[in-house]
Amino acid sequence: MARWIQSRRRPPSAHGDRRSEGGGPGEGRRGAGGTERAAQAAERLSTLRQVLAGIGTTLDADTTCTELTRAAVRLAGGTAAVLRRGPDAVPGYGAVTGDPATLPDLRWACATVREAAVPAVGAAPVPWLEHARAAGSGAALSTPLTSGEDVYGVLVWARPGGPLDRAEGEQLALLAERAASHLRHAREYEQVSRTAGDLQRALLAEPGRPHPNLDVAIRYLPAGRSTLVGGDWCETVRLHFGRTLLVVGDVMGHGLESAVDMSAYRSSLRYIASADLPPHRVLRQMDDIASGEDDRRPATCLLARVDPGRGQLTLASAGHLPPVLIGMDGAARLLSVPVGPPLGTGLGGYESATHRVAPGETLVLFTDGLVEHRGEDIDHSLARLAALRFTAGDTVDTVLESILGRLDARHAEDDVAILAARPHIRPGPVESGAQSPAGR
Numbered sequence: 001m002a003r004w005i006q007s008r009r010r011p012p013s014a015h016g017d018r019r020s021e022g023g024g025p026g027e028g029r030r031g032a033g034g035t036e037r038a039a040q041a042a043e044r045l046s047t048l049r050q051v052l053a054g055i056g057t058t059l060d061a062d063t064t065c066t067e068l069t070r071a072a073v074r075l076a077g078g079t080a081a082v083l084r085r086g087p088d089a090v091p092g093y094g095a096v097t098g099d100p101a102t103l104p105d106l107r108w109a110c111a112t113v114r115e116a117a118v119p120a121v122g123a124a125p126v127p128w129l130e131h132a133r134a135a136g137s138g139a140a141l142s143t144p145l146t147s148g149e150d151v152y153g154v155l156v157w158a159r160p161g162g163p164l165d166r167a168e169g170e171q172l173a174l175l176a177e178r179a180a181s182h183l184r185h186a187r188e189y190e191q192v193s194r195t196a197g198d199l200q201r202a203l204l205a206e207p208g209r210p211h212p213n214l215d216v217a218i219r220y221l222p223a224g225r226s227t228l229v230g231g232d233w234c235e236t237v238r239l240h241f242g243r244t245l246l247v248v249g250d251v252m253g254h255g256l257e258s259a260v261d262m263s264a265y266r267s268s269l270r271y272i273a274s275a276d277l278p279p280h281r282v283l284r285q286m287d288d289i290a291s292g293e294d295d296r297r298p299a300t301c302l303l304a305r306v307d308p309g310r311g312q313l314t315l316a317s318a319g320h321l322p323p324v325l326i327g328m329d330g331a332a333r334l335l336s337v338p339v340g341p342p343l344g345t346g347l348g349g350y351e352s353a354t355h356r357v358a359p360g361e362t363l364v365l366f367t368d369g370l371v372e373h374r375g376e377d378i379d380h381s382l383a384r385l386a387a388l389r390f391t392a393g394d395t396v397d398t399v400l401e402s403i404l405g406r407l408d409a410r411h412a413e414d415d416v417a418i419l420a421a422r423p424h425i426r427p428g429p430v431e432s433g434a435q436s437p438a439g440r
Contacts, residue, residue, distance in 0.1 A: 048171060051075050055175065056182030059189045061152075065095035068155060068179040073097045075175065076168045078138075078159025082145070083109045085153040086187075093156065102158045104131040104140045109156045112142040127173040130164060139164035143173045145180040152183040208270075210236045210244040213308045214423050217396040221409055221416040223254070223369065231258030231299065232367045232417035233266055237273040242309050245273050245282075248365040248419055249301040250320070252342075261297045265290065265343065269301075279303035279316035280350040283340065287318065291346030298344035302337070302365055306357065308423035313357040316350055318343045321371070321382065325355070326362040326399065330390040334382060362390075362399055362422045369414030370407060396420040 051071035056064055065082040072080035079098025083106075084090065093103060103109075112129050131140035140158035144151055155176040210216045218234045231251030239245055249265055251258045265286065272285045282303060290296045302320035306313055315323065315335065319342035326332045340350035357363065371381040388406060390399055400420050403409070409416045 047075065048174075051175065052178055055179050056185070059186045061183055061186040061190075062095070064179055064182045064186060066097070068175060069095045069097040071175050072155060072157050072172055075171055076157065076159070078157060079103055080155065080157045082155055083113060083142075083153050085113050085145075085151055089153070102138070102140075102160060103156055104133075104142075104158055109142055109154055112144065113151065113154050128169050130169075131158070138162075141169060141172065143169075143176040145176050145183060147177075147180040147184040150180075150184060152180055152187075155179070207234055207236045208238060210246075210421070211238055211242050211308075213242055213425065214244050214306060214421055215396050216244075216246075216419065216421045217400050218419045219400050219404060219416070220418075221369075221404070221412065223412060223415050230254050230415045231262045231297070232369065232415040233262050234365070234417050234419045235266060235269060236419075237270060239273070239276050239305070241307075243305055243307045244421075245279070246304040246306060246363070246365060246419060246421055247273075247301065248320070248367060248417055249299050249343075250367040250369075250415075250417070251299040252297050254415070258297060261299070264293075264296065265299055265301070278352055279305050279314055280340075280352040283316050283318045283343065283350040284348055287341075287343045287346060287348060287350075290344035293344075296344050298342040300342050300368075304363060304365060304421075306363065306421060306423055308357075308359065308425060311356055311358060311423075313355045313363065314352050315355065316340075316352045318350060321366065321368055321378075323366075324364040324385060325357065326364065326390055328358070328360050328392060330392055332364075332386050332388055332390070334386050357423060359424045360422065362396060362420055364399070364403065364418065364420050366418040367414075367416060369412045369416040370403070370409055370418055372414065374413060396422050 051074055055067045055071055057067065058064070065084070069080035069082060079096070079100065079102045081093035081096040081100070081103055083092075084094055092106065093100065093109075096103075108131060115129075128141045128143035131142070133140060138158060138160035139162070140156070141164060142154045142156045145153045145155060155172065157172055207218060216236055220232065220234065222230055231253060233247075233249050235247040235249075237245040237247070247269060249262070251261045251265065268286050268289050269282070272282050277285070283301065286301070290299070299318075300320040301318040302323065303316045304313060304323060313335075315337040317337045317339045319339060322334050322337050324332050325335050335355055337353050338351040341347040368378075371385050372378065373381060385403070385407065388403065390402060394402070400418060403418065404416075409418075
């Protein structure tokens, strides 16, 4: 049987079996066409990947919508716009790329938003809806921006000329799907940022009022735009006999966690300072409280007790930079202060130093964000501040604005808190019936 089957086979022609050699001329043309189609498909896929990568580069919803319409126009030509949905949405088309006159009637787009938000019972989701246009007037569609059960609006696209190709509609729907996912992330980020902002505003307590014999100005500049308050803070506490305790502190780290710890340090300071202890003993008690809490972040802190009546200034530091005193001639100099360990370490060892301060002189306390630069020695940073000169008669607010401007503090790499205080003698007794306290 095997010999019979083989004998019935067609013998190969003189040119060989063409099926084994890849087919005849017609089949070769079909193979070349398939290669060309594969190359075109690969090119379209590469373009699609590129435009998809350009959507959602930020967590800003407006930017995402603009990226979506630009991607749609790049992919299919024509004009694209977004009709947003939500409490903050602006009526009308937004993020328009192309000629707005070619877009379909806004009422039709609004209807598609409503249909996407409340689909018919039992109806399958529709990736896009085509706008009924006269023959030859072009094509238009809307595809919803949906992620899960949330609808953020619709992408509306239109172009003059020929009808819509199904592949184009599917690609535009894919762009809308990708953009909707990023819009969901943007909305979630906005909600988290709003909650964090509310908490930060609650933590941002106003400093106390100093005595009338002390002019005080305070500035706080958070690093970046997303934070209202971090770990830097200033405080003033009124003491007996016309004295005021000035405070500046800096909790290690950034963001909301540092702000929470800052609020805790601030509360303990107000409680301890009410006992009218010397500055170094205030730091000692603050360190004892902070070191007893395992999750409390360490912090640096500088205390300055100003006594205008006696012309005295008492300083104590917990790992903080020294203050600057601006004389009546406008020259600035750094004041020496013994530096102890940061608060929260439990090491203690704080000491005080006393300096003379005359009416009209200006004391400036600040956090390291004011002067520090990455890669620069801190002594050079402090020398830059001390080299500044000021005009006699400037108010404390003017002094602060001058420092912030000349050191470019509004572009600092870290949060900046700065306080300026200037004593002056008030006529009459400081407090009725009060005597000046003995040296402490």
